Amino acid sequence: EAAVTQSPRSKVAVTGGKVTLSCHQTNNHDYMYWYRQDTGHGLRLIHYSYVADSTEKGDIPDGYKASRPSQENFSLILELASLSQTAVYFCASREGTGNSGNTLYFGEGSRLIVV
Amino acid sequence: QQKVQQSPESLSVPEGGMASLNCTSSDRNFQYFWWYRQHSGEGPKALMSIFSDGDKKEGRFTAHLNKASLHVSLHIRDSQPSDSALYFCAARVNNNAGAKLTFGGGTRLTVRP
Numbered sequence: 001e002a003a004v005t006q007s008p009r010s011k012v013a014v015t016g017g018k019v020t021l022s023c024h025q026t027n028n029h030d031y032m033y034w035y036r037q038d039t040g041h042g043l044r045l046i047h048y049s050y051v052a053d054s055t056e057k058g059d060i061p062d063g064y065k066a067s068r069p070s071q072e073n074f075s076l077i078l079e080l081a082s083l084s085q086t087a088v089y090f091c092a093s094r095e096g097t098g099n100s101g102n103t104l105y106f107g108e109g110s111r112l113i114v115v
Numbered sequence: 116q117q118k119v120q121q122s123p124e125s126l127s128v129p130e131g132g133m134a135s136l137n138c139t140s141s142d143r144n145f146q147y148f149w150w151y152r153q154h155s156g157e158g159p160k161a162l163m164s165i166f167s168d169g170d171k172k173e174g175r176f177t178a179h180l181n182k183a184s185l186h187v188s189l190h191i192r193d194s195q196p197s198d199s200a201l202y203f204c205a206a207r208v209n210n211n212a213g214a215k216l217t218f219g220g221g222t223r224l225t226v227r228p
Contacts, residue, residue, distance in 0.1 A: 004158075042117070042203055043159070043218040058215070090158055102207070104216065106158030
């Protein structure tokens with residue numbers, strides 16, 4: 001099964017500080033995603049990437065940056081963390097081709113609390 | 116308004132019972148649907164997909180799609196305590212590699228022993 005690992009798993013950050021969430025996948029998948037999960041809103045797409053050194057905006061990109069330095073790694077960056085960014089963040093990957101390639105494989109999540 | 120809406124928000128069924136989860140899209144462009152399941156403390160995992168009108172059965176799970184009414188449902192028969200989780204419906208406009216997946220708000224299922 002596809003393996004997606006996130007770090008840190010949990011973090012407390014101060015308002016206005018910089019936060020970097022990291023994601024690593026070992027399955028040679030083309031696509032990688034960052035979602036945030038809030039109660040009642042399900043999963044909302046922040047940024048995604050389909051190739052190294054390129055990122056795309058998702059549905060809620062404001063306040064977030066993304067970086068894809070290699071096929072395996074995808075980071076989410078909060079330059080100036082705000083209280084409203086307290087949430088659980090999930091990284092996901094998928095192959096991108098064929099029906100089976102449309103399945104998303106999620107990491108275990110990173111719980112971020114901004115104080 | 117969310118483009119993919121799920122109901123009910125929470126559901127409790129006895130062990131061995133039938134659980135029925137619903138999903139409605141407000142965007143007629145959505146043609147491909149998935150169900151994902153998330154156990155507490157874990158990331159979501161794909162449960163099953165359905166792309167054609169009608170029923171699709173995988174073990175104890177049956178998905179039903181009606182594109183005309185933009186309605187998808189998931190039925191779990193002989194529910195087990197291990198089925199207790201948060202279930203997400205997700206939809207995509209097409210099956211192309213670049214198409215994004217839109218998730219609903221989720222239904223929390225509790226199976227009572």
